[in-house]
Amino acid sequence: MSDAKGKTVLLQGNEACAMGAIFAGCRFFGGYPITPSTEIAEHLARKLPTVGGVFMQMEDEIASIASIIGASLTGIKSMTATSGPGFSLMQENLGLAAVLEAPVVIVNLMRSGASTGHPTGTGQGDLMQSRWGTHSDHPVVALAPATAQEMFDLTVKAFNIAEKLRVPVVLLPEAVVGHIREAVYIPAEGEMEVINRERPSSYDNLLFFKRDKSGVSHPPDLGTGFRPHFTGLTHDESGFFTAVADEVNAFTVGLNSKIDLHREFLTDYCEETVEDADILLVSFGITARACAYIVRALRKKGVKAGYFRPRIVWPFPEERLRQIAQHTHTFIVPELNLGQMRYAVQRIVGPEKRVVGINRVDGAMLTLDRLMEEIKEALA
Amino acid sequence: MSDQDERYEVLLSGSGGQGIILAGVIIAEAGIAHDLKVVQTASYGPESRGGASRSEVILSGTDIDYPAVTQPDFVIALTQEAADKFAHLARPRGKALLDTTWVENIPRDIQASTASFPLTEEASNRFGKPLVANIIALGYFAEHNPLMGPDELLQAIVRRVPSHYRELNEHAFAFGRELATRQ
Numbered sequence: 001m002s003d004a005k006g007k008t009v010l011l012q013g014n015e016a017c018a019m020g021a022i023f024a025g026c027r028f029f030g031g032y033p034i035t036p037s038t039e040i041a042e043h044l045a046r047k048l049p050t051v052g053g054v055f056m057q058m059e060d061e062i063a064s065i066a067s068i069i070g071a072s073l074t075g076i077k078s079m080t081a082t083s084g085p086g087f088s089l090m091q092e093n094l095g096l097a098a099v100l101e102a103p104v105v106i107v108n109l110m111r112s113g114a115s116t117g118h119p120t121g122t123g124q125g126d127l128m129q130s131r132w133g134t135h136s137d138h139p140v141v142a143l144a145p146a147t148a149q150e151m152f153d154l155t156v157k158a159f160n161i162a163e164k165l166r167v168p169v170v171l172l173p174e175a176v177v178g179h180i181r182e183a184v185y186i187p188a189e190g191e192m193e194v195i196n197r198e199r200p201s202s203y204d205n206l207l208f209f210k211r212d213k214s215g216v217s218h219p220p221d222l223g224t225g226f227r228p229h230f231t232g233l234t235h236d237e238s239g240f241f242t243a244v245a246d247e248v249n250a251f252t253v254g255l256n257s258k259i260d261l262h263r264e265f266l267t268d269y270c271e272e273t274v275e276d277a278d279i280l281l282v283s284f285g286i287t288a289r290a291c292a293y294i295v296r297a298l299r300k301k302g303v304k305a306g307y308f309r310p311r312i313v314w315p316f317p318e319e320r321l322r323q324i325a326q327h328t329h330t331f332i333v334p335e336l337n338l339g340q341m342r343y344a345v346q347r348i349v350g351p352e353k354r355v356v357g358i359n360r361v362d363g364a365m366l367t368l369d370r371l372m373e374e375i376k377e378a379l380a
Numbered sequence: 381m382s383d384q385d386e387r388y389e390v391l392l393s394g395s396g397g398q399g400i401i402l403a404g405v406i407i408a409e410a411g412i413a414h415d416l417k418v419v420q421t422a423s424y425g426p427e428s429r430g431g432a433s434r435s436e437v438i439l440s441g442t443d444i445d446y447p448a449v450t451q452p453d454f455v456i457a458l459t460q461e462a463a464d465k466f467a468h469l470a471r472p473r474g475k476a477l478l479d480t481t482w483v484e485n486i487p488r489d490i491q492a493s494t495a496s497f498p499l500t501e502e503a504s505n506r507f508g509k510p511l512v513a514n515i516i517a518l519g520y521f522a523e524h525n526p527l528m529g530p531d532e533l534l535q536a537i538v539r540r541v542p543s544h545y546r547e548l549n550e551h552a553f554a555f556g557r558e559l560a561t562r563q
Contacts (some may be wrong), residue, residue, distance in 0.1 A: 181420035
């Protein structure tokens with residue numbers, strides 16, 4: 001970038017995430033330390049006070065997510081960071097954030113294993129939890145960064161999505177991506193888009209939760225004189241509880257329509273040599289970096305291989321994958337869990353397509369040798 | 381992704397508290413100053429001191445996709461466990477540097493050319509700080525890698541260590557470079 005005004009520095013993924021948050025306008029962080037996410041809290045504890053923000057260490061993860069929902073409803077962009085065990089504790093209030101339409105960003109650094117697991121290992125076992133961890137139908141968006149640069153870029157994007165659609169957004173890096181150090185370009189102010197929530201100056205009949213044509217409602221910030229009522233109960237456009245069947249239905253359908261009505265805005269993937277691919281490697285996050293290498297190596301050997309990596313994993317870029325599936329017969333899905341994305345891929349491409357998983361769950365990354373070996377076996 | 385052959389890989393290993401991760405960060409920063417693409421990763425146990433610690437640095441002229449060391453060009457091992465586990469991974473034309481303060485038995489399966497010095501002991505005796513063994517190792521590395529010279533490494537050290545320890549680290553670095561003339 002010749003006319004760039006930003007700077008390039010060696011940063012840990014977690015530091016880049018914290019800096020991305022501040023760039024995006026985050027001014028409140030409530031959290032509870034846990035490996036491998038703690039560097040985000042450490043960085044923001046030092047930096048937030050210098051930009052007029054507030055850092056608060058809470059007593060646990062339940063309080064952490066509750067604090068960012070509260071802060072967000074006052075109009076302050078807010079974030080928390082945790083790992084699997086903490087993310088599990090946050091699920092109830094993640095549902096609350098979705099129903100209150102509170103824009104919040106939750107960073108979940110994926111370690112290895114269920115429960116307390118292998119705290120310093122890496123994994124990708126929370127893919128499904130990020131989508132379906134809290135009960136019932138709810139909108140949520142999840143992004144999977146693969147580099148320290150994307151820890152910055154996708155954190156900014158996570159805030160933009162949260163603010164525009166008023167949904168909770170989950171950033172889902174693996175422990176390795178949180179701890180990797182790489183050169184990161186930090187843009188100057190104004191060089192990267194920052195979206196702020198819409199703030200109507202008046203409301204018809206005090207219907208604070210009335211949806212606009214794009215499915216989004218724009219309730220006012222607390223403390224600005226409008227006195228809105230926020231509840232986790234099903235509510236009508238006024239914000240008060242309703243048990244009237246049509247209104248309950250309109251509430252749940254309307255709340256979830258935000259995702260479908262913004263499919264294009266929520267489609268973000270990288271691909272390489274897919275047009276004539278017989279086999280497609282589909283993966284996300286850290287695992288995709290090895291896949292990019294493997295695909296190029298296979299191409300050199302004359303194998304028509306392609307590479308596909310969603311950067312927004314929920315909603316999954318289904319339409320694009322379905323297009324590719326028209327000419328691709330084999331899908332290989334390497335991941336650091338026992339087949340969570342493979343499950344999604346098989347559903348999207350259909351039962352007649354061959355979908356092969358390559359899985360590793362011992363806390364380490366998939367190696368190039370292992371990937372190449374298993375892919376050869378799959379193609380034999 | 382860079383071609384595997386274009387990568388220069390460094391694996392630093394030892395015990396938590398020996399400055400393994402800091403040494404990796406310093407090499408990575410020096411790499412950036414040299415206009416190289418870099419990736420630095422670390423793995424460690426649940427303890428902050430005493431557990432096995434490992435840091436990897438990959439340097440390349442082109443983008444680095446796969447972020448782990450495949451076959452290191454340079455291995456630094458500061459404990460027996462680290463030497464046993466990692467020294468043999470160094471490629472035959474590469475280099476292994478062992479701290480004989482802790483590595484009593486030099487593994488026999490090392491294919492790379494091996495240099496062994498009592499780094500921690502020297503750090504203790506000469507500078508009164510066993511902690512600068514990692515910086516002595518970097519001084520040695522400065523003279524035995526094909527990519528970057530001592531100036532970039534020294535600048536990165538100065539940026540990363542507390543200013544009141546600057547002189548101490550400069551001396552430790554210079555001593556490491558001197559060791560390089562011996563083996």
